[in-house]
Amino acid sequence: MKHTKRYSSKLSAFSVLIATLLALVIAGVLAPVGDQKAEALPINPAMATGSSPDNWISVEVVANPTTVPLGGGNVTFTYRVTNTKPASYPSYPDYRQDWMFFDKIHSNVCNNAQPTAASQLKYYPSTREYYLRAGETAEWTCTTNITQATNNTFTATFYDYYGNYYNRRSIASATEPVTMQTGTGYTCDALWYSSGKGSGISYGHLGTIDLTSGYALTNRFTINFKTTAVDVRNGSSSPNTTMVGSAAVAVDPLDPNKIYYFPRDSSYWNYGGTYVYDAQTGTNTFAASQGTVHAVVRLGFSADGKAWLVDYKGDLYRLDGTSWTKLGQITLGNLPGDNTLRTFNTGGSGVKLYSGDLAFDGLGNMWIIGSDNGGTAYLYTISKEELTGGQPINATMVGDMGNGEFNGIAFGPDGKLYATDDNDVAGLFEVNKTTGEATRITYLTEYVEDLGSCALPKPVLNITKEAEPSDGVLPNGTITYTVKIENTGNLEATGVTFRDDLTGQYMTYVQGSTKMNGATWADVNGTAPFNGTAALVKSPSARHVGTVAAGETVTITFQVKPVAGQTEVCNSGTVDFTGNPQAGGILTDDPRLPNPTDPTCVPIYHPAVGIDKKGLDPDTGDPKTLATPGDDTVRYVYYVSTDPNQPKGMAAERDENGLLVEGPKPGAEARLGNEPLSNVVVTDDRCTNVVPIETTEGGASYNVGDRNYDGLLDPDEIWEFECTQTVSTAEDTTNTATVNATSTKSNTPLQNTDTWTVEGRQALLTLVKKIADPVYDPDANVNQWTLSATGGEGFPSDIIGKTDESTITNRVLPAGTYTLAEQLDAENQYKQTGYVMDSLECLDIASATPSQPLDLGTGDQLELAYGQDVVCTFTNSTLPASLTWAKVDADNTAQTLVGSEWTLTGPSYPEGTTIGATFENNGTFTVDNLMWGNYTLTELKAPAGYVRDVTDWSAVLGPDPATGTAEFDVDLGNFPNAKIVPPNLPLTGGxxxxxxxxxxxxxxxxxxxxxxxxxxxxxxxxxx
The missing domain is CATH 1.20.5 (Single alpha-helices involved in coiled-coils or other helix-helix interfaces)
Known part of the structure; x- marks a missing residue:
């Protein structure tokens, strides 16, 4: 029997899936599994939390993703701060004692966190503060490139209502880590080295230096193979040259298993091109020919996975595919005051720094050594822009490394810069990135020619600028600015400059006032050294200008005077540094404000005072503008501040219940006052016992709004006063409140007023619609009618609505004359002629005779009086419809016929009814009191001797929505019937x-x- 091989459907589907995945890999759609160069997809965000010791604020730090690919990747951080202070009055969120006020935020990773649309941080203009109400959350976000494992620490500082008096701050922090993607093989946690001296135990090694346990060296691969040397000292090829070492090694940061190096022979001059050692597989592969590259002693990788080299002549190359592209020759710079000519080139004049190495930081800047065998070595940096910007390629000197021919540098995962020197037993050094000075850490057990790593540290600069005084300055006063440049990264920033256009920002510089890190910084041409031009700065431990060490802060102070005619002095400076990813530099930020680049503003002192008077119900605290018998007590509260832009009087428009509401702020904004005020007194022309609302501190009484208990109304304060009064219920009461005060800086007397009105001449009005029985409109509904009461001149209290709606039910209205009206809605207008106004009756249900109708004058004029509670009822009846027809002889239409019967179907008789003798009058039929609508009439029985009419007759009674016309008494006219004809008889009588x-x-x-x-x-x- 023939055996047939059968495959399961699951196996077949699996085979198709594998084939599809392989096709996608080949096509480049999917990265191969384990490929370290594949971008890591964002994973679920992770969150860290923290709270202040007093539990008044909490913070959250969210990172997405929490792992980035080797070589770095963008991470979005979200920072949240929540006011967790227990609410004193949960139902009253505007109780300012429950608010938490913004002081500053800080992140060691992000210097440009922006508030999000979801942030609930609000601005209070009267006190110029940002605040969170109880339970609310502020939110910021930023996206930055992470090149090394990083702990992002976010710190928020807020203060409570009395925090300034007590010098009390609520500080909360949280830290969220971001890690690098891991895979098989090596990561960026060690240094690689190469050796090249053809003797001893260090013969041709590629290996690693363990930075965590005694700097032990481990050989991973021995360089000992023959190849064709493509770069020899005399310029010709040398076949079958044995490669025994390397002076140039680098690690691909996107795949740390790939170790690139240039092998060379024992003469140190014959090189064999570019090779890659795969530390995971142990294979050694030729990668690129030597090309025009001469002796290679400096090799490194930038964060984007590009290989770079600088040969012994100082020429810069980049590896593009399988060939090296020459970009130009490097020009070495000097420190200020040093005019020595130095060059990487072996030819010409000057100091020849042909040996050395290079490394890259996380910003794409190159750090490069130039040294010679005479023991001279210098550390330089070349910005990312210089590397790709064409000629000239300028290197900035960091400093002198000290005595030694240094031939290797590499960054460790700890952000330190390591170096090795050219001795039989090499030393491992740590390089001070602010001065360039190298300090020996240990001796190594092998002769090391070069170092390499894939660690990518970078600087992160946070720039702040604060002013003193901050609340205001007199027109001729002096402002002291303090600028802080903080490096929160793990790498020194180089080429750091500060520029501030004082003249362009309308300031006059106070000569000789500039200091950097507490030491005098000399003026240039009679002005600040940074006024309008970028000036190099340095942190305290930096030996040379332009360098800001990791973890250090540059502090710059200087003084200015405002140019006359300004209302506010605003200033921003700019900080730049080598490799800065923010084009144009980083603007200084006022840390007291929530945005990342807020200018630092100081208002020119301006005296002003404002008062906001409110009438409140003493029991509920709600606004009170109506007094009625038994409810006639008003508690007035007066809010006084240096903000003159307060609501004034009462609004022209009333609320939905017809009550007065507080008026708006003035249309034209007045300048905010920023001077403290003394002698603050509030009076009221009709409420004589105005007293401050006070609190007690240290045995003394202070206004509850005096947040720092100094007895002065400061610009960030709102003082409160109160007075209670029983007002008239027979007339309106309008009070005028006045505040008087004196400014403490300019000694200016100030005054401001506000009014509040409580009405006592009010009435209630309710409008009701009724349709009287019998109702002949089959679709009748009181909600098809709109009712209104229109006030006369001086009474802007028109009301309009439908029965039972709040707009016309128990409405509070001023006393006066009102015109009452009703109208069918537009879609029902065609029915208007079918309705007849029966009555419009208004009853004062609050009177002693609630059933006695009020006199409506001309019929629709209501005189509404104080204290009345009036219900006005519009009553309409509907017109009935009728249908008439007659039965006549077809041969003699003047002759009516009796005895017929009919079926009538329509709204009054939906099932049909028989119309007979009851409705007949000598052959004429009339059916009265019919509802409106379509009717059908059919003859059921013909008169005796007549043939029945089988026609269905129809008619529209009442309003017709199709035509818009209305006919209530419809006469269908005469309906003729033919006589029955008898059969014919034969003539014979048969x-x-x-x-x-x-x-x-x-x-x-x-x-x-x-x-x-x-x-x-x-x-x-x-x-x-």
């Missing part, structure tokens, strides 16, 4: 033909009946 015809029909019918009966009997028998 039986006529018609007789036989009729007789035959009868016989046939009897026959059919007999057959049917017989079949039923048969069926029954069969059933039995």
């Amino acid at each position: 039986i006529s033909r018609d007789f036989y015809t009729i007789l035959g029909g009868i016989v046939a019918a009897l026959g059919l009946g007999w057959v049917a009966l017989n079949r039923r009997q048969i069926t029954r028998k069969e059933a039995l």
Whole structure:
């Protein structure tokens, strides 16, 4: 028997899936599994939390993703701060004692965190503060490139209502780590080295230096193979040259298993091109020819996975595919005051620094050594822009490394810069990145020619600028600015400059006032050294200008005076540094404000005072503008601040209940006051006992709004006063409050007023619609009617609505004359002629005679009086419809016929009804009191001797929505009937033909009946 091989459907589907995945890999759509160069997809964000010791604020730090690919990747951080202070009055979120006020935020990773749309941080203009109400959350976000494992620490500082007096701050921090993607093989946690001296134990090694346990060296691969040397000292090729070492090694940061190096022979001059050692597989592969590259002593990788080299002549190359592209020659710079000519080139004049190495930081800047065998070595940096910007390629000197021919540098994962020197037993050094000075850490057990790593540290600069005084300055006063440049990264920033256009920002510099890190910084041409031009700065431990060490802060102070005519002095400076990813530099930020680059502003002192008077219900605290018997007590509260832009008086428009509401702020904004005020006194022309609302501190009484208890109304304070009064219920009461104060800086007397009105001449009005029975409109509904009461001149209290709606039910209105009206809605206007106004009756249900109708004058004029509670009812009746028709002889239409019967179907008779003698009057029919709508009339029985009319007659009674017309009494006219004609008789008197015809029909019918009966009997028998 032939055996047929069968495959399961699951196996077949699996085979298709594998084939599809392989095709995607080949096509480049999917990265191969384990490929370290594949971008890591964002994973679920992770969150860290923290709270202040007093539990008044909490913070969250969210990172997405939490792992980035080797070589670095963008991470979005979200920072949140929540006011967790227990609310004193949960139902009253505007109780300012429950607020937390913004002081500053800080992140060691992000210097440009922006507030999000979801942030609930609000600005309070009267006190110029940002705040969070109880339970609310502020939110910021930023996206930055992470090149090394990083702990992002976010710190938020807020203060409570009395925090300034007590010098009390609520500080909360949280730290969220971001890690580098891991895979098989090596990561960036060690240094690689190469050796090249053809003797001893260090013969041709590629290996690693363990930075965590005694700097032990481990050989991973021995360089000992023959190849064709493509770069020899005399310029010709040398076949079958044995490669025994390397002076140039680098690690691909996107794949740390790939160790690139240039092998060379024992003469140190014959090089064999570019090779890659795969530390995971142990394979050694040729990667690129030597090309025009001369002796290679400096090799490194930038964060984007590009290989770079600088040969012994100082020429810069980049590896593009399988060949090296020459970009130009490097020009070495000097420190200020040093005019020595130095060059990487072995030819020409000057100091020849042909040896050395290079490394890259996380910003893409190159750090490069130049040294010679005479023991001279210098550390330089080349910015990312210089590397790709064409000629000239300028290197900035960091400093002198000290005595030694240094031939290797590499960054460690700890952000330190390591170096090795050219001795039989090499030393491992740590390089001070602010001065360039190298300090020996240990001696190594091998002769090391070069170092390499894939660590990518970088600087992160946070720039702040604060002013003193910050609350205001007199027109001729002096402002002291403090600028801080903080490096929160793990790498020194180089080429750091500060520039501030003082003249362009309308300031006059106070000569000789600039200091950096507490030491005098000399003026240049009679002005600040940074005024309008970028000036190099340095942190305290830096030996040379332009360098800001990791973890250190540059502090710059200087003084200015405002140019006359300004209302506010605002200033921003700019900081730049080598490799700065923010084009144009980083703007200084006022840390007291929530945005990342807020200018630092100081207002020119301006005296002002404002008062906001409110009338409140003493029990509920709600606004009170109506006094009624038994409810006539008002608690006035007066809010006083240096903000003159307060609501004034009462608004022209009333609320939905017809009550007065507080007026708006003035249309034209007045300048905010920023001077403290003394002698603050509030008076009221009709409420004489105005007293401050006070609190007690240290045995003394202070206004509850005096946040620092100094007895002065400061610009960030709102003082409160109160007075209680019983007002009239028979007339309106308008009070005027006045505040008087004196400014403490300019000694200016100040005054401001506000009014509040409580009405006492009010009434209630309710409008109701009714439709009287019987109702002939089958779709009748009181909500098809809009009712209104329109006030006369001086009473802007028109009301309009439908029955039972709040807009016309128990509405509070001023006393006065109102015109009452009703109207059908637009879609029901066609029914208007079917409705008749029966009555408009208004009853004062609060009076002693609540059933006595009020006099409406001309019929629709209501005189609404104080204290009345009036209900006005519009009552309409609907017109009935009728239908008339007559039955006449077809041959004589003047002759009516009696005895017919009819079926009438329509809204009044949806099932149909018989119309007979009851509705007939000598052959004429009339049906009265019909509802509106479509009717059908059908003759049920004809008069005796007449043929029945089988026609269905129809009519529309009442308003017709199709035509917009209305006819209530419809006469269908005459309906004629023909007489029945008798059969003809034969002339002989015999039986006529018609007789036989009729007789035959009868016989046939009897026959059919007999057959049917017989079949039923048969069926029954069969059933039995």
